[in-house]
Amino acid sequence: MCWNCRGLGDPSTVHELCDLARINSPSILCVVETQIAKNRVEGLANTLGFDSAYGVGSSGRSGGLCIFWKNPMQLTLRNFSKYHIDMVVEEQGKDPWRLTVWYGEANRSLRYKTWDMMRYLKADSDLPWCCIGDFNEVLRREEQMGPNDREMAQINLFREVVDACQLCDIGYVGLDWTFERRIQGGEYCRVRLDRVLASAEWSEMFPLATLHHLHAVKSDHSPILLMNEMEAQNQRIVVGKPFRYEVMWERHEEFQSTLEAAWGPSGAGNVEELQAKLLSTAMALKGWGSSSFGAIRT
Incomplete structure (x- = not known):
């Protein structure tokens, strides 16, 4: 990397x-x-x-x-x-x-x-x-x-x-x-x-x-x-554990700003861009969630 x-x-x-x-x-x-x-x-x-x-x-x-x-x-x-x-x-x-x-x-x-x-x-x-x-x-x-x-x-x-x-x-x-x-x-x-x-x-x-x-x-x-x-x-996010969105993240005061920063200021012009944005946002949220909430057992 x-x-x-x-x-x-x-x-x-x-x-x-x-x-x-x-x-x-x-x-x-x-x-x-x-x-x-x-x-x-x-x-x-x-x-x-x-x-x-x-x-x-x-x-x-x-x-x-x-x-x-x-x-x-x-x-x-x-x-x-x-x-x-x-x-x-x-x-x-x-x-x-x-x-x-x-x-x-x-x-x-x-x-x-x-x-x-x-x-x-x-x-x-x-x-x-x-x-x-x-x-x-x-x-x-x-x-x-x-x-x-x-x-x-x-x-x-x-x-x-x-x-x-x-x-x-x-x-x-x-x-x-x-x-x-x-x-x-x-x-x-x-x-x-x-x-x-x-x-x-x-x-x-x-x-x-x-x-x-x-x-x-x-x-x-x-x-x-x-x-x-x-x-x-x-590579753990692609192979192994799937990304899981946690509803409890929404209660955190930093969640909205983290989500907006991860998604970026621009939209997606086509399906490929949308797929890339979804993956990068998932990775950012996964890292933020881990550091803010620790490991979550399911």
């Missing part, structure tokens, strides 16, 4: 991240734009339910990345920068593969530095490669909905580096965007900035891998959940 959390200095954001980790049970958690120091973000490993962590500190109140992981997975650091953390992943029954979490340069005029780093990393290893994160760019104009159209030249630079690195977008399940912000005039700018890019060799290792767009309250970015066979077995 990966999330641009927009800062982990706020305890309520850490609380939401704990809920996301508990509900979805990822073996590896990647967080970008932590906006806090390296030792502070790494110190959240136990709170979030992970055994190990490696972080890159922020520059003031911008940037910052961290990868958390659980035993028995073994992650070995290859290199890092303010744009990425590159790890070799070893897990039982699989050949080693490579995971890189990315936070693309926010300044458009400097974004080429992220693309140069991707090219450098491509030449550095032949392992099956998975890239996940917020790339701060789109691959097609259709991935930005609403005002503030992107320059085609910037899009083409991203497409060129993806091709040069022999990576493919693995697609997604859920809403068509991972970033949503209301702008002046009441319109919404919605963009697919967060994604997974993978090499053909990685996709052959994990042929059933799927990417799910989730929902979060404390950031204008959606968490993205990469699920393979193992993650599907561990």
Whole structure:
């Protein structure tokens, strides 16, 4: 799972991240734009339910990345920068593969530095490669909905580096965007900035891998959940206990605001969007209900 959390200095954001980790049970958690120091973000490993962590500190109140992981997975650091953390992943029954979490340069005029780093990393290893994160760019104009159209030249630079690195977008399940912000005039700018890019060799290792767009309250970015066979077995809300709506939740003073925040300000334009909103709202309510009421026996 990966999330641009927009800062982990706020305890309520850490609380939401704990809920996301508990509900979805990822073996590896990647967080970008932590906006806090390296030792502070790494110190959240136990709170979030992970055994190990490696972080890159922020520059003031911008940037910052961290990868958390659980035993028995073994992650070995290859290199890092303010744009990425590159790890070799070893897990039982699989050949080693490579995971890189990315936070693309926010300044458009400097974004080429992220693309140069991707090219450098491509030449550095032949392992099956998975890239996940917020790339701060789109691959097609259709991935930005609403005002503030992107320059085609910037899009083409991203497409060129993806091709040069022999990576493919693995697609997604859920809403068509991972970033949503209301702008002046009441319109919404919605963009697919967060994604997974993978090499053909990685996709052959994990042929059933799927990417799910989730929902979060404390950031204008959606968490993205990469699920393979193992993650599907561990994912408790999809596999195992079904979601149950509890009427007693309605008596809680925070219920209405939690429900509204989970559903989001926009409606569903089609059946696929409705399905995604129902799933993400169920996940948010499940986590809130667990933290507010504890376990409920049925």
